[in-house]
Amino acid sequence: MASADKPINTDVPEKDVFTLHFLQSLSNLRRQNTFNSPEKTNDRVKKIKKAAYVSMARAAGGTNRLWSRALLRRAAKENSKVVRFPRRKKRVTCLRRRRSNRRDPVEEEEAERLRNLVPGGGGMETSKLMEETAHYIKCLSMQVKVMQCLVDGLAPK
Amino acid sequence: MSSRRSSRSRQSSGSSRISDDQISDLVTRLQHLIPELRRRRSDKVSASTVLQETCNYIRNLHREVDDLSDRLSELLATTDDNSAEAAIIRSLLNY
Numbered sequence: 209m210a211s212a213d214k215p216i217n218t219d220v221p222e223k224d225v226f227t228l229h230f231l232q233s234l235s236n237l238r239r240q241n242t243f244n245s246p247e248k249t250n251d252r253v254k255k256i257k258k259a260a261y262v263s264m265a266r267a268a269g270g271t272n273r274l275w276s277r278a279l280l281r282r283a284a285k286e287n288s289k290v291v292r293f294p295r296r297k298k299r300v301t302c303l304r305r306r307r308s309n310r311r312d313p314v315e316e317e318e319a320e321r322l323r324n325l326v327p328g329g330g331g332m333e334t335s336k337l338m339e340e341t342a343h344y345i346k347c348l349s350m351q352v353k354v355m356q357c358l359v360d361g362l363a364p365k
Numbered sequence: 366m367s368s369r370r371s372s373r374s375r376q377s378s379g380s381s382r383i384s385d386d387q388i389s390d391l392v393t394r395l396q397h398l399i400p401e402l403r404r405r406r407s408d409k410v411s412a413s414t415v416l417q418e419t420c421n422y423i424r425n426l427h428r429e430v431d432d433l434s435d436r437l438s439e440l441l442a443t444t445d446d447n448s449a450e451a452a453i454i455r456s457l458l459n460y
Contacts, residue, residue, distance in 0.1 A: 216387055216390070234441070243441045243442050244442075252438045252442065253434050260430055315416060318416035318420065321417075321420050322423075326423070335387070342394050348423070352426060352429050358453070359440065362440040362449065
């Protein structure tokens with residue numbers, strides 16, 4: 209029996225947390241006049257998509273999760289903003305033991321594909337990757353629900 | 366010290382934080398999260414199948430976000446402020 213198994217928590221916040229963050233992002237976009245200007249549609253769509261991912265990362269716990277940190281870091285790099293993360297007490301073990309040698313090769317191949325899909329997955333050990341994936345999937349589906357509700361609300365009856 | 370030996374030799378690693386039990390728990394959890402596999406809950410699904418379906422599911426979700434961003438972009442550009450506010454309130458109350 210392993211002595212101190214850290215309980216794995218994959219709970220995500222309620223839907224309204226995601227809604228709030230997303231609406232805040234959208235209202236920021238509106239303030240920048242994104243929706244009224246005769247801008248190219250692609251730019252508008254890209255901004256909305258980015259707002260969706262960033263607000264999802266913030267709602268999900270910001271810097272407390274590896275995937276959301278990676279997402280926010282990537283977004284900030286695109287804006288070339290300086291991002292400050294609070295110092296973590298534990299060193300993030302992304303450089304040590306990246307792969308677990310005890311997984312069989314078929315799983316590792318699939319895990320590699322997963323690493324490309326989950327933000328920040330590249331530095332994660334396989335078991336950590338799965339934990340992050342579970343959380344990421346929950347948050348993604350929550351974000352999709354929020355956006356669907358918004359679309360339903362806006363669509364002409 | 367437990368002398369439970371799996372067929373694969375377990376490395377004595379002080380840095381390993383997640384045990385085999387927790388990993389199979391995670392695989393089960395992932396299985397429950399993915400709609401494709403939830404129906405097959407009674408059957409034993411292999412870990413690599415779970416990982417495969419997880420990849421597909423994530424790709425689907427990304428695609429949905431893309432689609433919804435498209436539609437939102439159209440809708441937000443064409444609705445006036447009043448109906449947008451009403452729609453937002455409606456969507457917030459809609460659970």
